[in-house]
Amino acid sequence: MTENVLQTLFLLQTFFLSVDLIGPRCDCVVYQSTGQRGALTFHSPNYPTAPNYPRGIVCILLSFIGDRNETVEITFIDFNLRPKENNTCKDFLKLYLDEQAAVNENSVHEYELCGDKSSLPQKTFYSRGRSIHLEFHTESVVISNPYKGFIGKYSFIDSSEFQTTMTRVSRDVSPCSYIDRHSNDTHSKGRFFSPSYPQNYPSWSDCSYQFFGRPGEVVKLTFQVLQLAGNTTSCNKDQYQDYIEVYDGVNKTERIAFICGNGGVPSIRSRTNYLTVHFHSGQNINMKGFAATYEYLIIDIAGCRSVYEG
Template structure:
């Protein structure tokens, strides 16, 4: 598909059943040099004769193309058959071109084929906001001292397309001495399997320090959404390893360099007189209260209570007593 930013594609005769003995019908999508292709199968009904979809009717997708065409020797990335519940519906190319092949054999069926949409999107939307490490294929460094903004994005190789096999990438974050590193994985989709991350071929390992000898604070495989991690010091290292033959989409994440708070541990700071910091390294549970409790709190008071966990810890707060002044509606009129 050339010359359009988006559009629709269908199998032959859709929505009526497609013809039998359709051999190597190619759908080719080519964008500009700085584009990637997003392909979505909105409706899908292709006769399924095997779980692997390697015989009978199938759609074979080529995502990692060096050029704009394929032949018998071109490696494919995904093969689909069945219905929507059996397939990955959204696919992304690694470069400007995406090709898929539709094949049907001679066996009788009343399957209707597929209907989908395509669009070309800019590759720069998935640019890593770091400095590529020389003589590596996918490692990056992120230094707070070299950035005007204290935040950015980073991704697995070729994201949002599937990542290549046999990769090892290091993402090194270096904050200033008075900062910490906060990382949020918005989405993680690695190779699926019924195994632990200790034996998974594709894994993300997060170290609370500058290198792989530092303490591991998180390890991810399979699928996760919205996971947040905070370093205890100015350094954090994310290690991504892919060894599977059927890679997933990978991950997208954000990082923030945050100034470390210097409140007194579980007590007031020297500034406001009522700001407090509670860290899980000091105590994993405790109590907190407003100034003067159980007596009335003073007027014109503003206090900040900061709860800080390590790694993937989360803070749970339960208010056992709560009595604040609430003005009536006439106060706002």
């Protein structure tokens, strides 16, 4: 079945309505999950043909509603709205990422976007629950409009893909601490994430991940996604830098890795059967964070263990 046919079938599940929401009148487009996997597209009116998007749009609300246990992902492919004037967006797209049944004038948005694609804080956004709402507004002032609007793709992802296999320590002890103890009754591998992943992690986070292997084992970590804010040219441990520290053992005495920036981290192995990971974020503009896997390995006979693996 071709992509065009799939998209046509899916759009049969998309419905349009006009309701009193954010303003006196808001025209709504609802994209409802039907269990389909793969990305489909959304766009502003008239995109990408002249006369570009209309002037005087009071409100168009695009709502992406996933099934229970689904996360919404949207990615902007092209973005071209009127840029800021006097530090104010005249034509804008507001993003509401928090879980909410409806959006109204009292709802708090996370982002207000205008300008071109290079001015966006990021290209991909994720819902905190099962829904994302986009509010599109344009001024009615009569001016030429050379701006095309926007187009993006959206998909509904199984939220279980972002659930850690580690055990969360009581919130009374720490709001962001996890442990994993390997035994005959537990799996030898699993996954863990930065807080709120795949949403951006919050500022001033300090998270601990502790791994307890059995005697004769080592712990192997593999970072599949790494997007940290801050200085990417040099890793410095200070309160404003976002970083990951990896320690051999349960005490933070022997550090074997210090990680910052984006991507390019090889696999890391402990020297003992214990390993501790510490994640810190400062007050920078936050990013997606990290997704990593862990695995308990039996020490080879020669006892050769490398901290980094290519």
